[in-house]
Amino acid sequence: MTSSAVKNSIELYMVLSNKSGRQNLGTYLRTASAFGTTQVLVESEVNAWLDIAVGSERFGTHGAHRAQKYVDVVHFDEFAEARAYLKSKGCTIFGLSQQPVGSFAHATPYEGTSAFVIDNEFPGLSEEQRAICDNFVHVPFHGEQTEVSSKLVLDTTVVTAITLHHFTVFAQFPVRAIEATSSQGKFMLDAYPTYDPTHNKRGEEKAAMREAKRANADDGLSEDNGLGSMFE
Secondary structure, eight states: OOTTSOSSSOOEEEEEEOTTSSOBOHHHHHHHHHTTOSEEEEEOEEETTTTEEESOSOOBOTTOTTGGGGSOEEEESSHHHHHHHHHHTTOEEEEEOSSSOSEETTTOOOOSSEEEEOOOSSSSOOHHHHHTOSEEEEOOOOSOOOTTGGGOOOOHHHHHHHHHHHHHHHHTOOOOOEEOOSSOOEEOOOOOOOOOTTOOHHHHHHHHHHHHHHHHHHHHHHHTSSOGGGGO
16 A cells, blocks of 8 residues: 555555556556555456466556556456455445446545446446446536537546545545656655565465366366367
8 A cells, every 4th residue: 555545444446457458557557646546456357278368467557657666556367356355355346437327426425445447448337347346436527518518428537537536535545745847746656665576465366266267177178068089
């Protein structure tokens, strides 16, 4: 957890998708860093037969401005796994919707540690993403709307930033200091985080899950579909 997030029981998580592979997550990581996000969870499916990511654990960071170095990124093979992990942290999981469903982001009765599922990869939340959400929030437009303007949507990064702002106000996260630069100000980053590569519990869990998936796939090949004899 970054030092900018308030040191109490409330934490903030963000859930992104990298199913198609090599998504540019830079602006999302910068937004996550700016609002003191505890962890960013990235879903990229894994092919159990080949033990490779469908999509990838690699992603672009253009626009992050080094913020990716200050955010703890955790990879998951499925959104369902991400939900189980978040629930173990006591999270209420909100889906960010571009449609007027759920509650307004500024009027949502947040109660504690929360995660926000972002439709960064495809327009609208997928069925898999929606399935892991407890509630949905959206950012409303204000002013008189025409038929054309009512069909417009905000950039997903903008929606994310607005929503996280309202959540951090509720959680009373401390406001970051602004550093003066020659061109414009920028928010101060935390001290560079250090990680212990010898203790990677999540990595060990993922390795065990992939081994189990391979074992299940092997069982299915030899017993269920009759193809096992082809390789004897």
